[in-house]
Amino acid sequence: xxxxxxxxxxxxxxxxxxxxxxxxxxxxxxxxxxxxxxxxxxxxxxxxxxxxxxxxxxxxxxxxxxxxxxxxxxxxxxxxxxxxxxxxxxxxxxxxxxxxxxxxxxxxxxxxxxxxxxxxxxxxxxxxxxxxxxxxxxxxxxxxxxxxxxxxxxxxxxxxxxxxxxxxxxxxxxxxxxxxxxxxxxxxxxxxxxxxxxxxxxxxxxxxxxxxxxxxxxxxxxxxxxxxxxxxxxxxxxxxxxxxxxxxxxxxxxxxxxxxxxxxxxxxxxxxxxxxxxxxxxxxxxxxxxxxxxxxxxxxxxxxxxxxxxxxxxxxxxxxxxxxxxxxxxxxxxxxxxxxxxxxxxxxxxxxxxxxxxxxxxxxxxxxxxxxxxxxxxxxxxxxxxxxxxxxxxxxxxx
Amino acid sequence: xxxxxxxxxxxxxxxxxxxxxxxxxxxxxxxxxxxxxxxxxxxxxxxxxxxxxxxxxxxxxxxxxxxxxxxxxxxxxxxxxxxxxxxxxxxxxxxxxxxxxxxxxxxxxxxxxxxxxxxxxxxxxxxxxxxxxxxxxxxxxxxxxxxxxxxxxxxxxxxxxxxxxxxxxxxxxxxxxxxxxxxxxxxxxxxxxxxxxxxxxxxxxxxxxxxxxxxxxxxxxxxxxxxxxxxxxxxxxxxxxxxxxxxxxxxxxxxxxxxxxxxxxxxxxxxxxxxxxxxxxxxxxxxxxxxxxxxxxxxxxxxxxxxxxxxxxxxxxxxxxxxxxxxxxxxxxxxxxxxxxxxxxxxxxxxxxxxxxxxxxxxxxxxxxxxxxxxxxxxxxxxxxxxxxxxxxxxxxxx
Numbered sequence: 021x022x023x024x025x026x027x028x029x030x031x032x033x034x035x036x037x038x039x040x041x042x043x044x045x046x047x048x049x050x051x052x053x054x055x056x057x058x059x060x061x062x063x064x065x066x067x068x069x070x071x072x073x074x075x076x077x078x079x080x081x082x083x084x085x086x087x088x089x090x091x092x093x094x095x096x097x098x099x100x101x102x103x104x105x106x107x108x109x110x111x112x113x114x115x116x117x118x119x120x121x122x123x124x125x126x127x128x129x130x131x132x133x134x135x136x137x138x139x140x141x142x143x144x145x146x147x148x149x150x151x152x153x154x155x156x157x158x159x160x161x162x163x164x165x166x167x168x169x170x171x172x173x174x175x176x177x178x179x180x181x182x183x184x185x186x187x188x189x190x191x192x193x194x195x196x197x198x199x200x201x202x203x204x205x206x207x208x209x210x211x212x213x214x215x216x217x218x219x220x221x222x223x224x225x226x227x228x229x230x231x232x233x234x235x236x237x238x239x240x241x242x243x244x245x246x247x248x249x250x251x252x253x254x255x256x257x258x259x260x261x262x263x264x265x266x267x268x269x270x271x272x273x274x275x276x277x278x279x280x281x282x283x284x285x286x287x288x289x290x291x292x293x294x295x296x297x298x299x300x301x302x303x304x305x306x307x308x309x310x311x312x313x314x315x316x317x318x319x320x321x322x323x324x325x326x327x328x329x330x331x332x333x334x335x336x337x338x339x340x341x342x343x344x345x346x347x348x349x350x351x352x353x354x355x356x357x358x359x360x361x362x363x364x365x366x367x368x369x370x371x372x373x374x375x376x377x378x379x380x381x382x383x384x385x386x387x388x389x390x391x392x393x394x395x396x397x398x399x400x401x402x403x404x405x406x407x408x409x410x411x412x413x414x415x416x417x418x419x
Numbered sequence: 420x421x422x423x424x425x426x427x428x429x430x431x432x433x434x435x436x437x438x439x440x441x442x443x444x445x446x447x448x449x450x451x452x453x454x455x456x457x458x459x460x461x462x463x464x465x466x467x468x469x470x471x472x473x474x475x476x477x478x479x480x481x482x483x484x485x486x487x488x489x490x491x492x493x494x495x496x497x498x499x500x501x502x503x504x505x506x507x508x509x510x511x512x513x514x515x516x517x518x519x520x521x522x523x524x525x526x527x528x529x530x531x532x533x534x535x536x537x538x539x540x541x542x543x544x545x546x547x548x549x550x551x552x553x554x555x556x557x558x559x560x561x562x563x564x565x566x567x568x569x570x571x572x573x574x575x576x577x578x579x580x581x582x583x584x585x586x587x588x589x590x591x592x593x594x595x596x597x598x599x600x601x602x603x604x605x606x607x608x609x610x611x612x613x614x615x616x617x618x619x620x621x622x623x624x625x626x627x628x629x630x631x632x633x634x635x636x637x638x639x640x641x642x643x644x645x646x647x648x649x650x651x652x653x654x655x656x657x658x659x660x661x662x663x664x665x666x667x668x669x670x671x672x673x674x675x676x677x678x679x680x681x682x683x684x685x686x687x688x689x690x691x692x693x694x695x696x697x698x699x700x701x702x703x704x705x706x707x708x709x710x711x712x713x714x715x716x717x718x719x720x721x722x723x724x725x726x727x728x729x730x731x732x733x734x735x736x737x738x739x740x741x742x743x744x745x746x747x748x749x750x751x752x753x754x755x756x757x758x759x760x761x762x763x764x765x766x767x768x769x770x771x772x773x774x775x776x777x778x779x780x781x782x783x784x785x786x787x788x789x790x791x792x793x794x795x796x797x798x799x800x801x802x803x804x805x806x807x808x809x810x811x812x813x814x815x816x817x818x
């Protein structure tokens with residue numbers, strides 16, 4: 021085992037102790053009732069350019085992390101902590117979760133993470149997922165990428181394509197297929213000391229890049245470079261729970277959470293360093309000012325949010341049902357300015373140079389933590405709320 | 420006349436031509452009906468730490484700019500474009516405006532601007548106001564500071580204490596008395612080419628600093644310095660329509676509007692340059708990226724908003740009616756992310772180092788442009804909406 025891996029292991033133990041002291045007391049308690057329970061709906065909202073109706077497709081998911089909409093419109097919802105994948109078929113939630121899903125370590129942001137289908141899913145039925153793979157006694161885990169064949173009731177022939185470093189760091193992940201059939205994967209790297217996200221020789225705080233079988237594209241930026249893992253595509257990331265491919269340019273975009281403000285959208289370029297935890301637009305969690313990120317060698321954000329929105333889920337809207345939103349970027353929000361009970365979604369309008377023109381905050385009145393956002397084959401927009409009674413919500417144009 | 424003044428005059432003519440082409444067509448039309456008319460209320464809102472009730476104190480003000488609450492709780496409302504000051508006495512709006520108010524040039528952001536009372540108002544009844552003083556044929560004007568004696572029905576013995584450079588730039592102003600009895604005044608400096616706010620020898624885009632009789636404090640930072648007006652306290656500002664003195668430290672804070680995002684709170688220090696229009700946190704109005712402000716010689720913001728909130732009105736809450744908000748900074752918002760019909764207020768919590776801890780957005784559901792915010796002697800918070808049917812709103816704790 022390399023010394024870098026040993027270092028990470030030692031750090032992981034220390035982190036576990038710290039995390040246990042911080043969140044341990046809450047872990048064994050029944051969560052308090054939701055302060056802003058979701059009513060039954062539907063709801064209508066006047067937004068700047070489009071009146072919308074929001075309704076519940078299904079609910080009762082335990083803090084789900086990922087919403088996957090299959091080409092036929094059926095949906096799969098991944099519950100982060102329980103590791104269950106639940107199916108909504110023809111609008112009806114199956115009470116039985118999918119079979120064949122491996123065990124996950126559900127803890128804080130860890131557990132069953134993002135779901136995606138292979139670009140040729142219609143032929144090969146391959147479903148990909150990121151998850152926190154238990155290691156050893158189960159308190160440790162590794163971020164992992166796996167795939168299995170989806171047969172309608174469960175997954176078969178599940179195999180791990182990638183398993184990262186062992187850690188107790190409780191971070192999530194998103195995965196997305198690019199037009200060339202390769203897959204990008206975000207990993208969490210919140211640890212500040214040492215700054216693991218700045219070290220190219222571990223799996224923390226990175227965008228990773230794989231072929232669909234988990235092998236390394238030979239043109240990955242650090243292939244053959246000493247001190248760097250070949251799967252690393254970019255480094256210096258914190259928690260980035262939004263990942264989207266631009267519909268025309270094919271550029272890779274992520275949405276990243278700063279510590280205290282300074283949340284951002286990055287355009288992910290090969291071999292670039294996005295600064296965390298050394299440089300950023302916000303403040304550290306204890307409110308200490310961060311060093312600003314405008315320096316050689318650190319990639320500036322495309323846009324930032326200050327105060328933060330805790331972004332999660334990211335799409336470019338390409339459908340025809342909301343003409344005013346065409347090609348707009350839409351991102352979910354867990355909470356705004358560190359105030360629980362906010363959330364909603366953000367719409368960002370760019371010009372053809374990807375310069376921001378304006379932004380709109382929507383659906384804050386629902387008071388729900390929006391964890392994921394997806395466009396359905398029907399051109400509508402679907403949200404997943406990360407609540408104890410999590411829900412899939414449908415957004416439609418309203419007259 | 421100095422060459423700098425001549426330059427400003429020439430620029431003003433050019434600006435007038437540009438502005439006329441941009442806004443001229445809208446000027447002679449009846450404004451469209453408000454898209455989000457204010458209902459009669461009252462309203463209650465659950466916020467993060469405090470349930471609140473909001474009610475209308477008085478309404479029907481034509482795009483007012485300033486709300487002044489007198490020591491006895493009576494209120495004066497300044498209508499920007501008409502130049503009228505309206506009185507609310509014992510909660511009843513007087514149909515007759517105050518007499519004795521000088522004519523103003525009402526145009527875009529220009530007109531009757533901020534109102535303030537002298538620290539010894541109880542004794543001397545001196546009311547101060549900033550306004551756009553017509554010059555020549557009335558299309559030109561100068562930012563001016565004046566005072567008069569308030570006798571209950573009107574102003575008498577009105578005198579100009581300061582008259583700035585002639586311009587057609589349509590910018591507002593705030594004024595505030597510090598604990599030492601001196602007065603700070605913000606002036607607008609939106610013009611980019613030439614960057615008038617960077618030139619210490621004009622009145623545009625500055626914080627100015629006067630004694631209560633309009634004379635210059637001898638310790639003003641540029642007194643005796645060639646190329647600088649002695650009244651200039653800080654430079655490099657755009658539109659800054661929030662100005663507040665910290666209740667304990669006495670530090671001067673302003674809230675400043677960036678072009679496209681990058682709105683900010685500054686701590687105003689003597690002789691400092693705040694960057695506009697050369698450096699900023701947002702983008703120019705045409706979405707061109709600005710050069711970032713982190714450089715020697717440019718004062719960084721205390722906090723920024725990205726997307727912008729078009730801040731206006733600024734207080735530190737010092738009352739006892741909202742204990743959770745004690746010493747919090749509260750700022751009004753005209754609109755958010757360039758989307759009309761948003762607005763509301765923002766609350767910012769700092770620690771004792773003035774490091775931001777969290778922010779809360781409130782009252783967006785009212786869909787009103789909040790132009791001014793004040794704390795009453797009753798410890799309640801009052802808002803002024805900048806609408807065709809502008810209103811004074813009272814915020815109270817709700818059970």
